[in-house]
Amino acid sequence: MSFAFQQAGFEILRHIPVLMEEVITFLRCEPGRTYIDATLGGGGHASEILKRTAPDGVVIGMEWDEDALTEAKNALMPFGERVKIFRENFIHLPDLMKAESVDGILLDLGLSSFQVEKEGRGFSFRGDGPLDMRMDQRMDQTAADLVNHLSLEELEYILFHYGEESWAKRIAKAIVQEREQEPIETTQTLRKIVHRTIPRRFQSRRIDTATKTFQAFRIKVNDELENLRKILEGGWMLLKKGGRMCIISFHSLEDRMVKETFRKLEKEGEIRILTQKPVTPSEEERRRNPRSRSAKLRCAERV
Ligand SMILES: C[S@@+](CC[C@H](N)C(=O)[O-])C[C@H]1O[C@@H](n2cnc3c(N)ncnc32)[C@H](O)[C@@H]1O
Numbered sequence: 001m002s003f004a005f006q007q008a009g010f011e012i013l014r015h016i017p018v019l020m021e022e023v024i025t026f027l028r029c030e031p032g033r034t035y036i037d038a039t040l041g042g043g044g045h046a047s048e049i050l051k052r053t054a055p056d057g058v059v060i061g062m063e064w065d066e067d068a069l070t071e072a073k074n075a076l077m078p079f080g081e082r083v084k085i086f087r088e089n090f091i092h093l094p095d096l097m098k099a100e101s102v103d104g105i106l107l108d109l110g111l112s113s114f115q116v117e118k119e120g121r122g123f124s125f126r127g128d129g130p131l132d133m134r135m136d137q138r139m140d141q142t143a144a145d146l147v148n149h150l151s152l153e154e155l156e157y158i159l160f161h162y163g164e165e166s167w168a169k170r171i172a173k174a175i176v177q178e179r180e181q182e183p184i185e186t187t188q189t190l191r192k193i194v195h196r197t198i199p200r201r202f203q204s205r206r207i208d209t210a211t212k213t214f215q216a217f218r219i220k221v222n223d224e225l226e227n228l229r230k231i232l233e234g235g236w237m238l239l240k241k242g243g244r245m246c247i248i249s250f251h252s253l254e255d256r257m258v259k260e261t262f263r264k265l266e267k268e269g270e271i272r273i274l275t276q277k278p279v280t281p282s283e284e285e286r287r288r289n290p291r292s293r294s295a296k297l298r299c300a301e302r303v
Pocket of ligand 1: 015016017018039040041042043044045046062063064065088089090091109110112135227
């Protein structure tokens with residue numbers, strides 16, 4: 001997905017689009033076609049789609065995060081009138097598009113590098129920062145609000161269902177105990193609670209012990225699964241017959257939802273699945289961009 005590197009003493013963040021060639025091939029990019037990039041991020045996929053559909057292909061882009069939107073606007077400026085950008089949750093696409101239909105839709109779920117790497121956004125536990133995790137800064141509820149105000153049962157539910165965390169009960173209890181002393185406001189405070197709660201012998205050496213907890217709160221704050229469910233159900237109406245939807249997901253909850261919805265819609269005769277198994281990055285891509293490792297691409301066509 002992304003990486004940070006040092007240049008002349010400044011940290012430059014760059015988002016590396018994943019599975020680029022695969023997406024371009026599945027979307028059958030050709031001049032004159034119109035695509036929706038529902039998750040613009042840094043505009044990486046969108047600019048490639050625009051290059052491959054030159055001189056007159058169009059991209060309609062959605063992005064709800066202000067930082068990412070700025071990146072995308074800069075990256076896509078050279079394409080002028082061929083790009084239309086909206087700061088919206090992609091679930092509003094059907095209202096926005098009215099009766100207009102397109103040749104393809106891309107959803108590249110997850111986070112952009114600008115979100116992950118910026119400590120103030122609260123997604124990463126590498127540094128310390130406010131426990132925020134809102135992708136759209138206009139939302140009311142932050143992760144700190146959830147952590148400090150949900151009931152014990154609600155915390156356990158979120159950790160178990162959105163983080164697939166087998167220590168959900170214990171972590172929820174520890175959160176409640178800790179916040180009785182003082183509110184949990186920072187990423188490091190939450191991380192330390194999780195590290196203290198899970199016995200050392202059950203802690204992974206490969207990934208940070210707090211990864212599942214952070215995933216759980218991020219999904220809840222941004223309503224990620226509900227958003228995906230809505231676009232998976234409503235997005236097809238935006239496609240012409242033969243139009244394609246490509247979805248790149250980064251964790252099993254999303255991938256399972258995509259797989260099951262595709263299967264159901266295929267049985268109902270609405271779509272044809274083009275990827276019986278998810279397409280994953282090549283060895284070479286994984287080496288070049290380690291964050292691509294968990295990416296899974298599924299694609300289907302409206303019939
Ligand atoms: C992995 S990044 C996309 C990267 C992009 N494909 C590129 O090549 O630069 C995912 C982006 O989707 C945005 N996003 C996630 N859910 C969204 C939603 N419901 N509506 C609009 N944007 C969303 C995030 O803010 C993030 O910037």
